[in-house]
Amino acid sequence: MNTHPIIETRQLTKTYGGTPRVDQVNLKVQQGEIFGFLGPNGAGKTTTLKMLLGLVQPTQGTVKLFGQELRSHRLEILNRTGSLIESPSYYGHLTGLENLKVMQRLRSLPAKNIDKVLQIVRLDNHRHKPAGQYSLGMKQRLGLAMALLAFPSLLILDEPTNGLDPAGIGEIRELIKSLPAQYDMTIVVSSHLLSEIEQTATSVGIISDGKLLFQGAMAQLQAQNRAAVHFRIDDPARAVRILSEHGYRPIMQEQQLVFSAMPDSEVARVNEILVSGQIAVSRIVESRKSLEDIFLDLTGKERSL
Numbered sequence: 001m002n003t004h005p006i007i008e009t010r011q012l013t014k015t016y017g018g019t020p021r022v023d024q025v026n027l028k029v030q031q032g033e034i035f036g037f038l039g040p041n042g043a044g045k046t047t048t049l050k051m052l053l054g055l056v057q058p059t060q061g062t063v064k065l066f067g068q069e070l071r072s073h074r075l076e077i078l079n080r081t082g083s084l085i086e087s088p089s090y091y092g093h094l095t096g097l098e099n100l101k102v103m104q105r106l107r108s109l110p111a112k113n114i115d116k117v118l119q120i121v122r123l124d125n126h127r128h129k130p131a132g133q134y135s136l137g138m139k140q141r142l143g144l145a146m147a148l149l150a151f152p153s154l155l156i157l158d159e160p161t162n163g164l165d166p167a168g169i170g171e172i173r174e175l176i177k178s179l180p181a182q183y184d185m186t187i188v189v190s191s192h193l194l195s196e197i198e199q200t201a202t203s204v205g206i207i208s209d210g211k212l213l214f215q216g217a218m219a220q221l222q223a224q225n226r227a228a229v230h231f232r233i234d235d236p237a238r239a240v241r242i243l244s245e246h247g248y249r250p251i252m253q254e255q256q257l258v259f260s261a262m263p264d265s266e267v268a269r270v271n272e273i274l275v276s277g278q279i280a281v282s283r284i285v286e287s288r289k290s291l292e293d294i295f296l297d298l299t300g301k302e303r304s305l
């Protein structure tokens, strides 16, 4: 059985003008995953994806796709890879169909693939219209059709929903979700929006300032979502004193004591200490960080994303 990762980078680095923009990144993407590559603008996503495709030469480090070195097996690898990086490129004066034909002939692909991809991206009714007259969403879908034309094993999409309206975003999202099972594809999709990755990806990599800060299953990221427990009480200063005698170090926030993460048994114990110290506990509330908060904590960026 073939168990090597579909993508594996080692210490992948790209330096521009002395500054590492992609900094010793070790990526691992397994067969059949939808890997969400997440990071704020300028984090190094596009540069990383371009290195995976041999479009940018790494300053340091290696790229292996399908278990083979990109440097020595470039053509073989790229024949099995489809991509949409930055804006799609097409001939504006040619129709959608003609654009796909150009590519199909250039790459000696079966002609029947054209109909298939037109259906997949739902452009079959617009195939005879010049691509230059397509809406933004249609242009994006044409770009996707081109990336899919060879039915690649690996599909790399850089911010595929950028600039689309909510309906267009939803369509692309559903399309991405359907591909791995239907066509046995592995997908890498980048975004600066967690909300978008959250709904499609099975695993995630989070990059900020060129560094990979987290990599793992979506569920693992969600597991970092640990609950804090808030006690609303009538005399916080005295409560802190009493609790510290029992070895607890809560944070005082106005009328509340906050414990960063706490099992249920401890909650009961703290409550008992407070009540026997004649402190009235009016409320015990659990608060979880949203995934957005976790993302912002990891990247150290403000909420302006």
Ligand SMILES: Nc1ncnc2c1ncn2[C@@H]1O[C@H](COP(=O)(O)OP(=O)(O)OP(=O)(O)O)[C@@H](O)[C@H]1O
Binding pocket: 016, 017, 021, 039, 040, 041, 042, 043, 044, 045, 046, 047, 048, 192
């Ligand atoms: N050819 C280049 N020459 C110099 N600097 C570059 C070049 N390409 C990218 N950079 C810089 O590298 C950093 C990372 O850029 P990159 O495009 O990879 O980020 P990104 O995460 O894809 O962000 P965005 O979503 O905004 O495209 C940026 O600071 C960018 O200015």
